[in-house]
Amino acid sequence: MALSSLNFEDITETSLSEQVTAGIPEGVLIDYKRDMYGKKDDDIKEFLKDVSSFANTSGGHLVIGVDETGGVPTEITPLNGDADQDLQRLENLARDGIEPRISGLRMRAVSVQGGYVIVLRIPKSWSPPHRVSARGTNRIYGRSSAGAYEFSIDELRVIFTAAAGVLDRVRAFRSERLAKLDVGEAIVPLAKDNGRLVLHLVPTAAFGFLSQIEPGAAHAAQDLLRPMDSMGLSPRINFDGYASLYHGTDGKCRSYTQVFRNGIIEAVKVRVVSDPQDGQVWIPVLSVGRWIFDQLPQYLAAMQKLGVPPPIVLMITLQGVRGRPSWS
Numbered sequence: 001m002a003l004s005s006l007n008f009e010d011i012t013e014t015s016l017s018e019q020v021t022a023g024i025p026e027g028v029l030i031d032y033k034r035d036m037y038g039k040k041d042d043d044i045k046e047f048l049k050d051v052s053s054f055a056n057t058s059g060g061h062l063v064i065g066v067d068e069t070g071g072v073p074t075e076i077t078p079l080n081g082d083a084d085q086d087l088q089r090l091e092n093l094a095r096d097g098i099e100p101r102i103s104g105l106r107m108r109a110v111s112v113q114g115g116y117v118i119v120l121r122i123p124k125s126w127s128p129p130h131r132v133s134a135r136g137t138n139r140i141y142g143r144s145s146a147g148a149y150e151f152s153i154d155e156l157r158v159i160f161t162a163a164a165g166v167l168d169r170v171r172a173f174r175s176e177r178l179a180k181l182d183v184g185e186a187i188v189p190l191a192k193d194n195g196r197l198v199l200h201l202v203p204t205a206a207f208g209f210l211s212q213i214e215p216g217a218a219h220a221a222q223d224l225l226r227p228m229d230s231m232g233l234s235p236r237i238n239f240d241g242y243a244s245l246y247h248g249t250d251g252k253c254r255s256y257t258q259v260f261r262n263g264i265i266e267a268v269k270v271r272v273v274s275d276p277q278d279g280q281v282w283i284p285v286l287s288v289g290r291w292i293f294d295q296l297p298q299y300l301a302a303m304q305k306l307g308v309p310p311p312i313v314l315m316i317t318l319q320g321v322r323g324r325p326s327w328s
Helices: 013-022 041-056 083-097 153-182 215-220 285-305
Strands: 030-033 060-064 066-069 072-076 106-112 115-122 139-144 147-150 196-203 234-238 241-247 253-260 265-270 312-319
Touching (some): 013 066, 013 072, 013 106, 013 115, 041 139, 041 147, 083 115, 153 312, 196 285, 215 241, 265 285
Parallel strands (some): 030 060
Antiparallel strands (some): 066 072, 106 115, 196 265, 196 312, 241 253, 253 265
8 A cells, every 4th residue: 555545644664664565666756765864965955956956846755764776665774773863853954955845745654573663755846946955955856657857947937837826726715615615515405594604625635646535534533623603513525525514403504614625625614694683694703713813723524634735725704704894
Protein backbone atom coordinates (compact mmCIF):
# COMPACT_ATOMS: atom_id res chain seq x y z
CA MET A 1 0.00 0.00 0.00
CA ALA A 2 1.38 3.41 -0.96
CA LEU A 3 2.38 5.61 1.97
CA SER A 4 0.22 8.42 0.59
CA SER A 5 -2.90 6.31 1.19
CA LEU A 6 -2.15 5.95 4.92
CA ASN A 7 -2.74 8.38 7.76
CA PHE A 8 0.70 9.67 8.64
CA GLU A 9 0.49 8.37 12.21
CA ASP A 10 -0.46 4.91 10.92
CA ILE A 11 2.82 4.33 9.05
CA THR A 12 4.56 1.38 10.72
CA GLU A 13 7.42 -1.03 10.13
CA THR A 14 4.93 -3.22 8.27
CA SER A 15 4.06 -0.31 5.95
CA LEU A 16 7.73 0.23 5.16
CA SER A 17 8.34 -3.49 4.65
CA GLU A 18 5.45 -3.57 2.16
CA GLN A 19 7.15 -0.77 0.21
CA VAL A 20 10.26 -2.93 -0.05
CA THR A 21 8.41 -6.15 -0.84
CA ALA A 22 6.33 -4.48 -3.54
CA GLY A 23 9.41 -2.79 -4.97
CA ILE A 24 7.74 0.62 -5.14
CA PRO A 25 10.40 2.67 -6.94
CA GLU A 26 11.62 6.18 -6.36
CA GLY A 27 9.99 8.83 -8.46
CA VAL A 28 8.05 12.04 -8.24
CA LEU A 29 6.26 11.04 -5.02
CA ILE A 30 8.88 9.11 -3.01
CA ASP A 31 12.62 9.06 -2.36
CA TYR A 32 14.69 6.61 -0.27
CA LYS A 33 17.88 7.33 1.66
CA ARG A 34 19.95 4.62 3.33
CA ASP A 35 21.82 6.94 5.71
CA MET A 36 20.97 10.01 7.75
CA TYR A 37 21.97 13.29 6.13
CA GLY A 38 25.32 14.42 7.48
CA LYS A 39 26.33 17.78 8.92
CA LYS A 40 28.58 18.96 6.08
CA ASP A 41 27.38 21.77 3.83
CA ASP A 42 26.86 19.43 0.86
CA ASP A 43 24.76 17.04 2.96
CA ILE A 44 22.62 19.88 4.31
CA LYS A 45 22.07 21.30 0.84
CA GLU A 46 21.06 17.86 -0.44
CA PHE A 47 18.46 17.49 2.32
CA LEU A 48 16.99 20.92 1.61
CA LYS A 49 17.00 20.22 -2.12
CA ASP A 50 15.10 16.96 -1.60
CA VAL A 51 12.49 18.50 0.72
CA SER A 52 11.87 21.65 -1.33
CA SER A 53 11.65 19.69 -4.60
CA PHE A 54 8.69 17.70 -3.24
CA ALA A 55 6.90 20.86 -2.04
CA ASN A 56 7.48 22.60 -5.37
CA THR A 57 6.09 19.69 -7.41
CA SER A 58 3.49 17.19 -6.19
CA GLY A 59 4.39 16.58 -2.56
CA GLY A 60 5.45 13.15 -1.39
CA HIS A 61 7.53 11.15 1.09
CA LEU A 62 11.22 11.16 1.96
CA VAL A 63 12.19 7.93 3.74
CA ILE A 64 15.51 7.82 5.57
CA GLY A 65 16.67 4.35 6.56
CA VAL A 66 15.78 2.32 3.46
CA ASP A 67 18.43 1.18 0.97
CA GLU A 68 17.75 1.09 -2.76
CA THR A 69 19.33 -0.16 -5.96
CA GLY A 70 18.51 1.66 -9.15
CA GLY A 71 15.74 3.49 -7.30
CA VAL A 72 14.02 0.28 -6.14
CA PRO A 73 13.99 -0.32 -2.36
CA THR A 74 15.91 -3.42 -1.30
CA GLU A 75 15.90 -3.47 2.50
CA ILE A 76 15.27 -1.46 5.64
CA THR A 77 18.56 -0.19 7.06
CA PRO A 78 17.66 1.05 10.55
CA LEU A 79 19.16 4.24 11.93
CA ASN A 80 20.79 3.87 15.35
CA GLY A 81 21.28 7.40 16.64
CA ASP A 82 19.02 9.50 18.82
CA ALA A 83 15.69 9.75 17.00
CA ASP A 84 14.56 12.89 18.82
CA GLN A 85 17.84 14.70 18.08
CA ASP A 86 17.70 13.66 14.41
CA LEU A 87 14.15 14.94 14.07
CA GLN A 88 14.97 18.21 15.81
CA ARG A 89 17.97 18.80 13.56
CA LEU A 90 16.02 18.10 10.37
CA GLU A 91 13.13 20.30 11.51
CA ASN A 92 15.55 23.16 12.22
CA LEU A 93 17.23 22.75 8.85
CA ALA A 94 13.92 22.78 6.98
CA ARG A 95 12.67 25.78 8.96
CA ASP A 96 15.79 27.90 8.57
CA GLY A 97 17.11 26.77 5.18
CA ILE A 98 14.04 26.98 2.91
CA GLU A 99 12.20 30.20 1.99
CA PRO A 100 9.32 30.61 2.39
CA ARG A 101 8.78 27.97 5.04
CA ILE A 102 6.85 24.88 3.96
CA SER A 103 3.49 24.76 5.71
CA GLY A 104 2.29 21.32 6.76
CA LEU A 105 5.66 19.55 6.65
CA ARG A 106 5.54 16.52 8.96
CA MET A 107 8.22 14.09 10.08
CA ARG A 108 8.40 11.23 12.55
CA ALA A 109 10.59 8.31 13.58
CA VAL A 110 9.04 4.90 12.89
CA SER A 111 10.29 2.16 15.19
CA VAL A 112 11.65 -0.88 13.34
CA GLN A 113 13.61 -3.90 14.41
CA GLY A 114 17.14 -2.74 15.16
CA GLY A 115 16.40 0.99 15.36
CA TYR A 116 14.18 3.45 13.53
CA VAL A 117 13.37 4.94 10.13
CA ILE A 118 12.58 8.62 9.68
CA VAL A 119 9.69 9.42 7.36
CA LEU A 120 8.91 12.91 6.10
CA ARG A 121 5.55 13.75 4.53
CA ILE A 122 5.96 16.88 2.44
CA PRO A 123 2.74 18.45 1.12
CA LYS A 124 2.47 20.04 -2.27
CA SER A 125 2.80 23.74 -1.59
CA TRP A 126 0.35 26.33 -2.82
CA SER A 127 2.70 29.21 -2.07
CA PRO A 128 5.59 28.13 -4.29
CA PRO A 129 8.31 28.32 -5.26
CA HIS A 130 10.38 27.44 -2.18
CA ARG A 131 14.07 28.13 -2.57
CA VAL A 132 17.03 26.64 -0.77
CA SER A 133 18.72 29.56 0.99
CA ALA A 134 21.10 27.87 3.47
CA ARG A 135 24.89 28.04 3.23
CA GLY A 136 24.85 30.80 0.63
CA THR A 137 22.64 28.82 -1.76
CA ASN A 138 19.91 30.38 -3.90
CA ARG A 139 18.36 27.56 -5.90
CA ILE A 140 14.85 26.32 -6.65
CA TYR A 141 14.23 22.63 -7.29
CA GLY A 142 11.48 20.42 -8.63
CA ARG A 143 11.09 16.67 -9.07
CA SER A 144 10.70 14.30 -11.98
CA SER A 145 10.78 10.52 -12.21
CA ALA A 146 14.57 10.81 -12.20
CA GLY A 147 14.68 12.76 -8.92
CA ALA A 148 15.31 16.39 -7.93
CA TYR A 149 16.51 18.93 -10.48
CA GLU A 150 16.83 22.72 -10.72
CA PHE A 151 13.88 24.52 -12.29
CA SER A 152 14.30 26.44 -15.51
CA ILE A 153 13.05 30.00 -15.93
CA ASP A 154 10.11 28.80 -18.04
CA GLU A 155 9.09 26.31 -15.35
CA LEU A 156 9.23 29.02 -12.69
CA ARG A 157 6.85 31.18 -14.74
CA VAL A 158 4.37 28.28 -14.83
CA ILE A 159 4.63 27.78 -11.06
CA PHE A 160 3.84 31.43 -10.28
CA THR A 161 0.85 31.37 -12.65
CA ALA A 162 -0.53 28.10 -11.25
CA ALA A 163 -0.35 29.35 -7.65
CA ALA A 164 -2.45 32.40 -8.51
CA GLY A 165 -4.92 30.22 -10.43
CA VAL A 166 -5.66 28.06 -7.40
CA LEU A 167 -6.93 31.03 -5.39
CA ASP A 168 -9.23 31.92 -8.27
CA ARG A 169 -10.61 28.36 -8.20
CA VAL A 170 -11.20 28.61 -4.44
CA ARG A 171 -13.24 31.77 -4.94
CA ALA A 172 -15.13 30.24 -7.86
CA PHE A 173 -16.04 27.18 -5.79
CA ARG A 174 -17.46 29.37 -3.02
CA SER A 175 -19.45 31.48 -5.47
CA GLU A 176 -20.93 28.38 -7.08
CA ARG A 177 -21.95 26.87 -3.75
CA LEU A 178 -23.53 30.11 -2.51
CA ALA A 179 -25.49 30.42 -5.74
CA LYS A 180 -26.89 26.91 -5.25
CA LEU A 181 -27.95 27.73 -1.69
CA ASP A 182 -29.64 30.90 -2.89
CA VAL A 183 -31.88 28.95 -5.31
CA GLY A 184 -32.68 26.19 -2.81
CA GLU A 185 -30.23 23.59 -4.11
CA ALA A 186 -28.56 22.64 -0.83
CA ILE A 187 -27.58 19.01 -0.28
CA VAL A 188 -31.01 18.47 1.38
CA PRO A 189 -34.18 20.60 1.71
CA LEU A 190 -33.61 23.27 4.36
CA ALA A 191 -36.03 24.63 6.91
CA LYS A 192 -37.38 28.15 6.43
CA ASP A 193 -34.13 29.91 6.84
CA ASN A 194 -34.48 33.52 8.08
CA GLY A 195 -30.92 33.97 6.89
CA ARG A 196 -28.09 31.48 6.55
CA LEU A 197 -24.62 31.15 8.04
CA VAL A 198 -22.24 29.36 5.67
CA LEU A 199 -18.71 28.20 6.44
CA HIS A 200 -16.36 26.93 3.77
CA LEU A 201 -13.02 25.36 4.66
CA VAL A 202 -11.17 24.83 1.40
CA PRO A 203 -7.73 23.16 1.31
CA THR A 204 -5.90 24.56 -1.68
CA ALA A 205 -4.71 21.01 -2.37
CA ALA A 206 -8.31 20.13 -3.26
CA PHE A 207 -7.62 21.53 -6.71
CA GLY A 208 -4.34 19.71 -7.15
CA PHE A 209 -2.95 16.33 -6.18
CA LEU A 210 -4.79 15.73 -2.91
CA SER A 211 -5.86 12.09 -2.59
CA GLN A 212 -9.63 11.69 -2.39
CA ILE A 213 -11.15 11.59 1.08
CA GLU A 214 -12.63 8.22 2.01
CA PRO A 215 -16.25 8.86 3.09
CA GLY A 216 -16.04 5.98 5.56
CA ALA A 217 -13.14 7.70 7.32
CA ALA A 218 -15.18 10.90 7.56
CA HIS A 219 -18.10 8.89 8.96
CA ALA A 220 -15.76 7.50 11.63
CA ALA A 221 -14.84 11.09 12.57
CA GLN A 222 -18.50 12.17 12.83
CA ASP A 223 -18.12 13.55 16.36
CA LEU A 224 -15.75 16.18 14.96
CA LEU A 225 -18.12 17.01 12.10
CA ARG A 226 -21.29 17.93 13.96
CA PRO A 227 -23.49 20.58 12.33
CA MET A 228 -23.41 24.06 13.83
CA ASP A 229 -25.80 24.72 16.74
CA SER A 230 -27.07 21.14 16.73
CA MET A 231 -28.44 18.95 19.51
CA GLY A 232 -27.95 15.77 17.52
CA LEU A 233 -26.84 14.54 14.16
CA SER A 234 -27.87 12.19 11.40
CA PRO A 235 -24.74 10.95 9.59
CA ARG A 236 -24.85 9.58 6.08
CA ILE A 237 -22.58 8.88 3.13
CA ASN A 238 -23.80 10.59 -0.02
CA PHE A 239 -22.69 11.00 -3.61
CA ASP A 240 -20.43 13.96 -2.78
CA GLY A 241 -18.79 12.33 0.25
CA TYR A 242 -20.09 12.47 3.82
CA ALA A 243 -22.86 14.57 5.37
CA SER A 244 -23.95 15.17 8.96
CA LEU A 245 -27.47 16.58 9.27
CA TYR A 246 -29.52 18.14 12.08
CA HIS A 247 -33.30 18.14 11.61
CA GLY A 248 -35.96 20.13 13.43
CA THR A 249 -39.35 18.85 14.55
CA ASP A 250 -40.77 19.72 11.13
CA GLY A 251 -38.45 17.19 9.52
CA LYS A 252 -36.54 19.88 7.65
CA CYS A 253 -32.81 20.26 7.98
CA ARG A 254 -31.72 23.20 10.14
CA SER A 255 -27.98 22.73 9.76
CA TYR A 256 -25.56 20.38 8.08
CA THR A 257 -21.90 19.63 7.54
CA GLN A 258 -20.84 18.29 4.14
CA VAL A 259 -17.37 16.83 3.60
CA PHE A 260 -16.65 16.66 -0.11
CA ARG A 261 -14.41 13.92 -1.47
CA ASN A 262 -11.70 16.46 -2.29
CA GLY A 263 -11.43 17.49 1.37
CA ILE A 264 -13.56 20.65 1.30
CA ILE A 265 -15.98 21.19 4.20
CA GLU A 266 -19.23 23.15 3.81
CA ALA A 267 -21.21 23.88 6.98
CA VAL A 268 -24.61 25.60 6.76
CA LYS A 269 -26.99 26.79 9.48
CA VAL A 270 -30.35 28.40 8.81
CA ARG A 271 -32.45 30.70 11.05
CA VAL A 272 -29.62 33.12 11.70
CA VAL A 273 -32.01 36.05 12.07
CA SER A 274 -34.21 36.22 15.20
CA ASP A 275 -37.97 35.90 15.08
CA PRO A 276 -39.77 39.27 14.81
CA GLN A 277 -40.04 41.19 18.08
CA ASP A 278 -42.00 44.47 18.08
CA GLY A 279 -41.70 44.47 14.32
CA GLN A 280 -37.91 44.15 14.41
CA VAL A 281 -35.61 41.24 13.55
CA TRP A 282 -31.99 41.03 14.60
CA ILE A 283 -28.75 39.24 13.87
CA PRO A 284 -27.59 37.87 17.26
CA VAL A 285 -23.87 38.41 16.72
CA LEU A 286 -22.75 36.73 19.94
CA SER A 287 -24.66 33.60 19.00
CA VAL A 288 -23.20 33.70 15.48
CA GLY A 289 -19.69 33.82 16.94
CA ARG A 290 -20.47 30.93 19.25
CA TRP A 291 -21.89 28.80 16.43
CA ILE A 292 -18.71 29.33 14.45
CA PHE A 293 -16.08 28.92 17.14
CA ASP A 294 -17.77 25.97 18.84
CA GLN A 295 -17.32 23.92 15.69
CA LEU A 296 -14.40 25.41 13.75
CA PRO A 297 -11.66 23.76 15.88
CA GLN A 298 -13.50 20.45 15.51
CA TYR A 299 -13.65 20.77 11.73
CA LEU A 300 -9.93 21.54 11.55
CA ALA A 301 -9.19 18.54 13.78
CA ALA A 302 -11.27 16.35 11.46
CA MET A 303 -9.37 17.59 8.42
CA GLN A 304 -6.09 16.78 10.11
CA LYS A 305 -7.37 13.32 11.02
CA LEU A 306 -8.41 12.75 7.41
CA GLY A 307 -4.94 13.74 6.21
CA VAL A 308 -6.00 16.98 4.52
CA PRO A 309 -2.87 19.15 4.17
CA PRO A 310 -2.73 22.90 4.79
CA PRO A 311 -2.99 25.65 3.75
CA ILE A 312 -6.75 25.82 4.25
CA VAL A 313 -8.83 28.84 3.23
CA LEU A 314 -11.67 29.73 5.64
CA MET A 315 -14.58 31.72 4.24
CA ILE A 316 -17.59 32.86 6.31
CA THR A 317 -20.78 34.10 4.66
CA LEU A 318 -24.10 35.44 5.92
CA GLN A 319 -26.88 35.12 3.34
CA GLY A 320 -30.31 36.68 3.39
CA VAL A 321 -29.56 39.22 6.13
CA ARG A 322 -29.09 42.41 4.15
CA GLY A 323 -30.36 45.42 6.08
CA ARG A 324 -30.81 43.54 9.34
CA PRO A 325 -29.35 45.23 12.42
CA SER A 326 -27.10 43.29 14.77
CA TRP A 327 -27.72 42.71 18.44
CA SER A 328 -25.27 41.50 21.06
